[in-house]
Amino acid sequence: MPQNYVPIFLFVAVVAIAIPATLMIGKLVRPNNPEKAKLMPYECGIDPVDNARGRYTVRFYIVAILFVVFDVETIFLFPWAVQYRALGLFGLVEMLVFLAILIVGYVWIWKKGALEWV
Amino acid sequence: MTPVAPTFFFYLLSTVAVVGAILVITRKNPVHSALSLIFTLLALAGLYLMLYAPFVAGVQIILYAGGIMVLFLFVIMLVNIERSQREVQFNQQWHVGIIASLALGFLFLYVYKHGSSIFPVNPVSMPEPMNTQQVGMALFRNYLLPFEIASLLLLVAIVGAVVMAKKRI
Numbered sequence: 001m002p003q004n005y006v007p008i009f010l011f012v013a014v015v016a017i018a019i020p021a022t023l024m025i026g027k028l029v030r031p032n033n034p035e036k037a038k039l040m041p042y043e044c045g046i047d048p049v050d051n052a053r054g055r056y057t058v059r060f061y062i063v064a065i066l067f068v069v070f071d072v073e074t075i076f077l078f079p080w081a082v083q084y085r086a087l088g089l090f091g092l093v094e095m096l097v098f099l100a101i102l103i104v105g106y107v108w109i110w111k112k113g114a115l116e117w118v
Numbered sequence: 119m120t121p122v123a124p125t126f127f128f129y130l131l132s133t134v135a136v137v138g139a140i141l142v143i144t145r146k147n148p149v150h151s152a153l154s155l156i157f158t159l160l161a162l163a164g165l166y167l168m169l170y171a172p173f174v175a176g177v178q179i180i181l182y183a184g185g186i187m188v189l190f191l192f193v194i195m196l197v198n199i200e201r202s203q204r205e206v207q208f209n210q211q212w213h214v215g216i217i218a219s220l221a222l223g224f225l226f227l228y229v230y231k232h233g234s235s236i237f238p239v240n241p242v243s244m245p246e247p248m249n250t251q252q253v254g255m256a257l258f259r260n261y262l263l264p265f266e267i268a269s270l271l272l273l274v275a276i277v278g279a280v281v282m283a284k285k286r287i
């Protein structure tokens with residue numbers, strides 16, 4: 001029932017109001033005298049050396065796309081897990097076949113060294 | 119529960135989704151566009167909840183707002199943002215875009231006007247806590263082969279990603 005989600009909506013609403021409110025109150029009460037060193041991005045005390053919007057290496061992309069693939073795999077586990085007893089042995093075998101096909105791919109990328117950061 | 123609440127939430131979520139979608143195409147900074155897209159996707163998840171489909175809403179949040187957005191952000195970080203910020207926001211293809219969106223709008227209008235004969239209204243009031251269970255039963259009983267084919271599709275995606283991104287296999 002949608003009524004069950006009213007607490008979640010209240011949570012979202014409180015967050016959506018509280019965060020801008022604290023920022024606004026902080027803006028009203030704090031002294032405002034900006035300075036070059038103050039406005040600098042904070043990088044653990046070290047002066048920033050380069051533009052943060054530079055181009056990243058493509059290895060991040062491999063990790064991201066593999067994450068999405070195994071994310072989809074995890075989603076398929078949910079409807080099986082909630083019906084585990086009803087589906088019984090047949091469902092278990094079915095899920096193992098599904099997982100076996102993906103584990104073949106996992107072993108393949110591992111052997112190919114796509115997960116190694118070299 | 120007053121009967122006005124579902125209407126209120128529908129319009130609230132729809133407004134968030136539409137405003138987010140407009141921000142996606144109007145922001146100059148691609149990172150801002152991606153953040154607006156997250157708002158749109160979360161609002162759509164809320165709409166799925168209102169349609170008694172919590173499993174689809176969960177998938178929407180975990181896969182789209184989680185996984186696909188990570189992918190989008192990595193693609194944005196791979197391309198050169200400085201150049202895209204200097205470019206003109208709407209290029210010459212907006213004529214084609216207008217035609218396509220008008221055609222889609224007329225299609226929606228037609229379905230809205232005459233849709234009751236094409237898609238008969240069939241209010242199945244299923245108990246919501248059983249939604250994920252029903253998806254599970256349908257997936258593992260009736261749609262067994264498509265489910266296994268989905269794993270092959272994921273395998274192809276893994277191989278394709280590695281082949282595309284690695285220089286030497």
